[in-house]
Amino acid sequence: MNYVHPDDREPLLSTFQKHARGETPFYTCEYRLGGKNGQYKWVLARGKVLWDETGQPIRAVGSLADISDRKQVEEALKQALQQLTFHIENTPLATVIWDSQARVQRWSKKAEEIFGWTEAEVLGKELYDWQFVFEEDVNQVNQEFQRLQNGRGGICCNRNYRKDGAVISVEWFNSALMDEAGNLISILSLAQDVSDRHAIERMKNEFVSVVSHELRTPLAAIRGSLGLLQSSKYDDQPDKFDHVLRIALRNSDRLIRLVNDILDLERLESGKVELAMELCQVADLAKQAVEAVQSIATQSSITIEVRAVPSVVRAAADAVVQTLTNLLGNAIKFSPTESTVWLAIESKQRPQPHILFSIKDQGRGIPADKLNLIFGRFQQVDVSDSRQKGGTGLGLAICKNIVQQHGGQIWVESQLGKGSTFFFTLPCGEPPYDQTDFGD
Amino acid sequence: MTKRILVIDDERDLRDIIQLSLEGFTDWETDGAGSGQEGLDKARTNPFDAILLDVSMPDMDGLQVFKQLQSHASTCSIPVVLLTAKTLPSDRHQFIGMGVTGLIGKPFDPTLIAKQVAEILGWTM
Numbered sequence: 001m002n003y004v005h006p007d008d009r010e011p012l013l014s015t016f017q018k019h020a021r022g023e024t025p026f027y028t029c030e031y032r033l034g035g036k037n038g039q040y041k042w043v044l045a046r047g048k049v050l051w052d053e054t055g056q057p058i059r060a061v062g063s064l065a066d067i068s069d070r071k072q073v074e075e076a077l078k079q080a081l082q083q084l085t086f087h088i089e090n091t092p093l094a095t096v097i098w099d100s101q102a103r104v105q106r107w108s109k110k111a112e113e114i115f116g117w118t119e120a121e122v123l124g125k126e127l128y129d130w131q132f133v134f135e136e137d138v139n140q141v142n143q144e145f146q147r148l149q150n151g152r153g154g155i156c157c158n159r160n161y162r163k164d165g166a167v168i169s170v171e172w173f174n175s176a177l178m179d180e181a182g183n184l185i186s187i188l189s190l191a192q193d194v195s196d197r198h199a200i201e202r203m204k205n206e207f208v209s210v211v212s213h214e215l216r217t218p219l220a221a222i223r224g225s226l227g228l229l230q231s232s233k234y235d236d237q238p239d240k241f242d243h244v245l246r247i248a249l250r251n252s253d254r255l256i257r258l259v260n261d262i263l264d265l266e267r268l269e270s271g272k273v274e275l276a277m278e279l280c281q282v283a284d285l286a287k288q289a290v291e292a293v294q295s296i297a298t299q300s301s302i303t304i305e306v307r308a309v310p311s312v313v314r315a316a317a318d319a320v321v322q323t324l325t326n327l328l329g330n331a332i333k334f335s336p337t338e339s340t341v342w343l344a345i346e347s348k349q350r351p352q353p354h355i356l357f358s359i360k361d362q363g364r365g366i367p368a369d370k371l372n373l374i375f376g377r378f379q380q381v382d383v384s385d386s387r388q389k390g391g392t393g394l395g396l397a398i399c400k401n402i403v404q405q406h407g408g409q410i411w412v413e414s415q416l417g418k419g420s421t422f423f424f425t426l427p428c429g430e431p432p433y434d435q436t437d438f439g440d
Numbered sequence: 441m442t443k444r445i446l447v448i449d450d451e452r453d454l455r456d457i458i459q460l461s462l463e464g465f466t467d468w469e470t471d472g473a474g475s476g477q478e479g480l481d482k483a484r485t486n487p488f489d490a491i492l493l494d495v496s497m498p499d500m501d502g503l504q505v506f507k508q509l510q511s512h513a514s515t516c517s518i519p520v521v522l523l524t525a526k527t528l529p530s531d532r533h534q535f536i537g538m539g540v541t542g543l544i545g546k547p548f549d550p551t552l553i554a555k556q557v558a559e560i561l562g563w564t565m
Contacts, residue, residue, distance in 0.1 A: 216546060227549055228551075231551045
């Protein structure tokens with residue numbers, strides 16, 4: 001017993017005693033046995049105790065085998081398995097292992113996170129035993145499974161249900177393990193939720209298709225009118241000549257506005273250009289914006305009334321003026337002639353100190369279901385507005401972007417037929433400034 | 441008899457240019473409509489020899505207008521030429537398959553559009 005590794009003595013003794021009491025027909029035990037050089041070797045002891053007629057043990061017969069090599073292999077296997085398990089549980093991809101009948105054999109923590117079901121809930125279930133594959137994508141998934149049954153793995157992008165019922169787009173990277181006869185043993189699937197990426201791609205595609213239409217239209221008008229002028233067909237009809245010339249000019253302006261707005265928006269959204277923040281007198285910002293829209297207001301006999309408290313805000317002056325100009329311009333465009341547009345700037349302390357800008361008109365108002373939409377790109381209340389009112393459909397998206405980059409909020413309240421009020425806030429994050437620093 | 445053409449396009453400037461281009465190079469008479477519905481109303485109440493129809497329009501697009509024209513006895517025999525930026529062979533195939541007489545691409549050459557229309561319709565100028 002002295003040669004047995006201290007950790008193995010107790011198990012060896014108990015195995016032997018069990019057998020000696022007649023509880024087991026044989027004894028069998030693995031333990032470490034010390035050699036002459038003090039090194040231990042793993043051995044496997046197997047045997048049987050022989051008893052005499054009175055039930056007294058006479059002696060034990062058995063064998064002792066050196067199993068060091070096997071123990072080494074076992075240890076290596078154990079380590080490899082631990083390593084693999086660690087990676088499966090820690091990869092950012094969900095890991096799912098399916099058997100040859102598409103039953104779940106393994107469902108990693110990340111799979112629980114992405115899909116919502118725990119391993120216990122899906123273990124042993126077949127792919128279609130629970131509501132997991134989005135109905136419209138069943139064919140696609142079946143085809144991928146068939147490919148895997150033939151030993152060909154691949155990438156499959158399809159929609160899946162989450163446990164909460166939400167539909168997500170998932171990219172599956174699959175590989176098939178086959179036996180020598182070419183039969184499927186198991187499938188390893190690594191999966192990634194790509195819903196966000198898909199949503200962004202969809203938005204980009206929609207944007208490109210709308211932009212291409214919006215760009216082509218004025219271009220076609222410019223190309224057409226210039227071609228007509230060059231043909232000299234209307235040289236002796238000054239009215240028509242002038243009309244065609246105006247069309248060319250009007251559409252050039254429209255194209256310039258659109259290109260400017262698209263570039264502005266891209267610049268703002270890419271975050272490549274940081275807005276240069278400076279301390280500004282809000283009354284100055286209001287004054288600049290009103291000057292910019294005064295001529296179109298005068299054309300429609302619209303009065304602009306400004307009420308601004310004397311206060312300062314840390315902001316990108318040009319961007320805020322652009323926002324105000326945009327909102328005032330919209331208010332004027334949608335106001336009946338001889339009405340009033342109000343611009344109010346107030347200083348608020350709750351919940352955080354901020355400046356509240358409001359632009360109120362007496363126009364046609366905005367339907368309730370459009371109130372949130374109009375800040376999106378090309379989301380005018382009426383699609384014909386861009387032509388009739390000269391807008392690009394990007395103005396409010398630009399305003400929203402500018403306000404958000406300042407850490408403020410923008411929203412609109414409206415009553416159909418009575419008018420709309422657009423609000424936006426700019427936070428005053430820093431202590432009050434000495435007003436005397438900002439003389440006129 | 442002077443040919444009469446109806447131009448349906450929601451973009452007023454483009455419609456004007458098309459009408460001026462057709463009138464400047466032929467002795468045809470033209471009329472314009474700023475929406476699909478206006479176009480249908482005009483086509484049903486006035487005699488036209490052909491309709492030039494913009495495809496991408498809000499509310500009722502050109503293809504919907506075309507279907508409506510086809511479903512009405514008074515308008516189903518008027519030849520329709522589509523105006524569209526979509527002029528890939530596959531698009532052309534799809535439109536012609538629907539029964540459209542021809543396609544003219546956008547942007548168009550104002551000095552050639554009348555000739556293109558005449559060729560599509562087999563008219564002599």
